[in-house]
Amino acid sequence: MSLLELRKLNKHFGGLHVTNSVDLTLQAGEIHCLIGPNGAGKSTLFRLILGEHHPGSGDILFAGEDITALKSFARIHRGLSVKFQVPGVFRGLSVRQNLEIALQSRHRGTELEAEIGRLLHFLGLESEHTQIAGNLSHGQKQWLEIGMAVSLKPRLLLLDEPTAGMSPEETHLTGEMVQRLNADGMTVLAIEHDMAFVRQVAHRVTVLHLGQVFAQGSIDEIVADERVAAIYLGQAHA
Amino acid sequence: MTGLLAMFRRLEGPQTVGRGPAFWALFALVLAAALAYPLFSDGYTVGNTVYFFVWVFIALSLCLIWGYGGSLSFGQTAFFGIAGYGYGVLTINFGSAYGFTLLALVIAVAIAALFAVLLGYFMFFGRIAGVFLGIVTLAVTLMLERFMAQTAGPEWRIGAARLNGFNGMSAMPPLTIPWPGEPIVLFADIGLYYLVLGLLVLVYLALRILMNSSFGNVIVAIRENPERAEMLGYDIRKYQLITFVIGAALAGLSGVLYTVWGQYITPSSMGMTAAALPLIWVAVGGRSDLTSTVIGTLVVLAAFQALTIYGSQYALVFMGVLLVLTVLIAPNGLVLGAMNWLGRIAARFTQRAG
Numbered sequence: 001m002s003l004l005e006l007r008k009l010n011k012h013f014g015g016l017h018v019t020n021s022v023d024l025t026l027q028a029g030e031i032h033c034l035i036g037p038n039g040a041g042k043s044t045l046f047r048l049i050l051g052e053h054h055p056g057s058g059d060i061l062f063a064g065e066d067i068t069a070l071k072s073f074a075r076i077h078r079g080l081s082v083k084f085q086v087p088g089v090f091r092g093l094s095v096r097q098n099l100e101i102a103l104q105s106r107h108r109g110t111e112l113e114a115e116i117g118r119l120l121h122f123l124g125l126e127s128e129h130t131q132i133a134g135n136l137s138h139g140q141k142q143w144l145e146i147g148m149a150v151s152l153k154p155r156l157l158l159l160d161e162p163t164a165g166m167s168p169e170e171t172h173l174t175g176e177m178v179q180r181l182n183a184d185g186m187t188v189l190a191i192e193h194d195m196a197f198v199r200q201v202a203h204r205v206t207v208l209h210l211g212q213v214f215a216q217g218s219i220d221e222i223v224a225d226e227r228v229a230a231i232y233l234g235q236a237h238a
Numbered sequence: 239m240t241g242l243l244a245m246f247r248r249l250e251g252p253q254t255v256g257r258g259p260a261f262w263a264l265f266a267l268v269l270a271a272a273l274a275y276p277l278f279s280d281g282y283t284v285g286n287t288v289y290f291f292v293w294v295f296i297a298l299s300l301c302l303i304w305g306y307g308g309s310l311s312f313g314q315t316a317f318f319g320i321a322g323y324g325y326g327v328l329t330i331n332f333g334s335a336y337g338f339t340l341l342a343l344v345i346a347v348a349i350a351a352l353f354a355v356l357l358g359y360f361m362f363f364g365r366i367a368g369v370f371l372g373i374v375t376l377a378v379t380l381m382l383e384r385f386m387a388q389t390a391g392p393e394w395r396i397g398a399a400r401l402n403g404f405n406g407m408s409a410m411p412p413l414t415i416p417w418p419g420e421p422i423v424l425f426a427d428i429g430l431y432y433l434v435l436g437l438l439v440l441v442y443l444a445l446r447i448l449m450n451s452s453f454g455n456v457i458v459a460i461r462e463n464p465e466r467a468e469m470l471g472y473d474i475r476k477y478q479l480i481t482f483v484i485g486a487a488l489a490g491l492s493g494v495l496y497t498v499w500g501q502y503i504t505p506s507s508m509g510m511t512a513a514a515l516p517l518i519w520v521a522v523g524g525r526s527d528l529t530s531t532v533i534g535t536l537v538v539l540a541a542f543q544a545l546t547i548y549g550s551q552y553a554l555v556f557m558g559v560l561l562v563l564t565v566l567i568a569p570n571g572l573v574l575g576a577m578n579w580l581g582r583i584a585a586r587f588t589q590r591a592g
């Protein structure tokens with residue numbers, strides 16, 4: 001069964017055609033990685049899925065329902081959740097408060113406290129719980145935001161460069177976490193530049209280039225594709 | 239019962255400075271002093287203190303909308319004026335019998351709140367934010383001032399109440415509590431003092447509970463990162479609107495109390511200076527904390543009045559200097575900075591003792 005279906009999504013910023021008739025279908029239960037050179041339109045695609053941007057044309061279907069016209073918060077209620085590219089934590093608030101804000105609509109009282117404790121443990125931020133989120137390291141902020149996104153227990157988790165700024169060990173741990181969530185039934189769409197991470201988790205990979213779906217397949221197929229190598233090389237030379 | 243207990247527990251929390259027995263003992267002490275103070279003072283001084291207290295509500299409204307909510311509103315004086323004029327029109331027409339002045343107070347505040355629903359809906363559901371929110375609210379305030387200033391002619395009347403243009407409205411009845419025998423008239427001294435003090439304590443404690451509740455959590459989350467807040471499933475426009483309306487009601491309460499205090503209200507209460515002053519009190523005190531806002535407002539008002547004796551232009555210059563100093567030394571507010579500093583010292587002290 002397909003969980004998310006993008007149909008001919010178009011988005012222009014002025015003269016810039018950022019997503020060009022993008023078709024993408026996500027099966028329920030898969031871990032799907034979205035890769036592509038800088039400026040390919042990956043984050044913009046996320047913002048279209050989330051309703052922060054509205055497509056010039058095209059449809060977005062989630063679990064069979066057309067959500068193209070829904071407001072962002074309503075899409076979250078349907079079972080979407082996101083970790084942004086630039087860590088979007090509540091910088092002036094404590095780690096604990098960040099988690100409380102994420103969890104409070106589903107839990108109350110002692111149950112809420114227990115959930116916060118569990119999440120702190122899960123994220124390895126127990127000793128950090130009174131710390132102001134803005135003072136965390138970049139990696140810790142990423143973890144905190146992933147924790148907030150995961151705490152909504154979404155059906156589809158969107159991760160925009162979850163391992164940026166992480167060490168190889170941390171990246172691997174993040175990969176394991178994503179696999180654990182997936183094993184519990186969460187579908188994941190991750191934008192990632194780190195090929196080790198993609199290789200570790202991805203069931204399928206889509207390459208976005210100049211706003212278009214350029215290639216799709218398993219990681220081995222993508223890596224073997226010379227055209228894909230060319231667009232990355234082309235950018236390296238540009 | 240447990241609900242009530244949970245509510246009281248929210249008197250303390252991450253969104254408000256001050257916790258533990260020491261803080262509440264100090265609070266009780268200050269409250270006791272405030273309750274006893276009129277017994278050791280004269281009517282004029284007490285009336286002057288009421289005048290200071292009256293402004294604290296509008297300061298708290300700004301603290302809520304700007305300090306906690308992150309939306310800088312210049313429109314608080316508009317709600318102040320609307321409620322003030324509202325009270326005047328109602329009581330001049332219907333008098334003060336049967337406790338009507340108390341009802342008029344409530345209606346006037348409700349009118350201000352209703353106006354905020356309309357304005358706020360247009361702004362927040364139109365996704366007007368940041369600087370533009372400041373511009374829209376300021377424009378509304380100044381428009382209202384201009385409008386009221388040109389209502390001098392006899393055709394500008396609502397029932398028996400002449401709007402009186404630039405000179406404003408006056409001679410509305412003071413708050414009057416119906417009482418068997420003789421009704422109690424709350425003139426601008428001891429009577430009004432206890433009413434306003436009671437309201438102040440009530441509002442302060444209620445706001446503490448509100449800001450430390452899950453609602454308050456969402457409000458500060460929107461200030462910190464509206465996008466993230468929405469992506470946690472909150473309809474942020476709704477939260478912003480509710481906060482704006484509560485703020486407008488508080489500003490309106492200020493306006494009504496100001497009107498009953500002096501028995502007049504003028505268009506200049508909605509002018510540029512009137513709109514700017516509360517911003518300065520709140521910024522100097524500490525906009526993101528209720529206690530700092532209350533203390534800051536009272537201290538700055540008292541200093542302002544003391545300086546006005548030497549000429550109001552000096553007082554205004556002083557306010558400007560104070561604002562610049564705040565921005566340079568303690569951007570989050572002088573009082574808040576001082577309280578946090580004291581808190582750290584106390585913590586170190588107890589650590590060493592323990």
Ligand SMILES: Nc1ncnc2c1ncn2[C@@H]1O[C@H](COP(=O)(O)OP(=O)(O)OP(=O)(O)O)[C@@H](O)[C@H]1O
Nearest residue numbers: 013016018036037038039040041042043044045085
């Ligand atoms: N709000 C906007 N207004 C105008 N142009 C935008 C906007 N957002 C993105 N763009 C442009 O759209 C293009 C795609 O941006 P996007 O952020 O989607 O790329 P990306 O694939 O996520 O890149 P990266 O790997 O660097 O994160 C870029 O050229 C960017 O400058």
Ligand SMILES: [Mg+2]
Nearest residue numbers: 042043044085
């Ligand atoms: Mg991006």
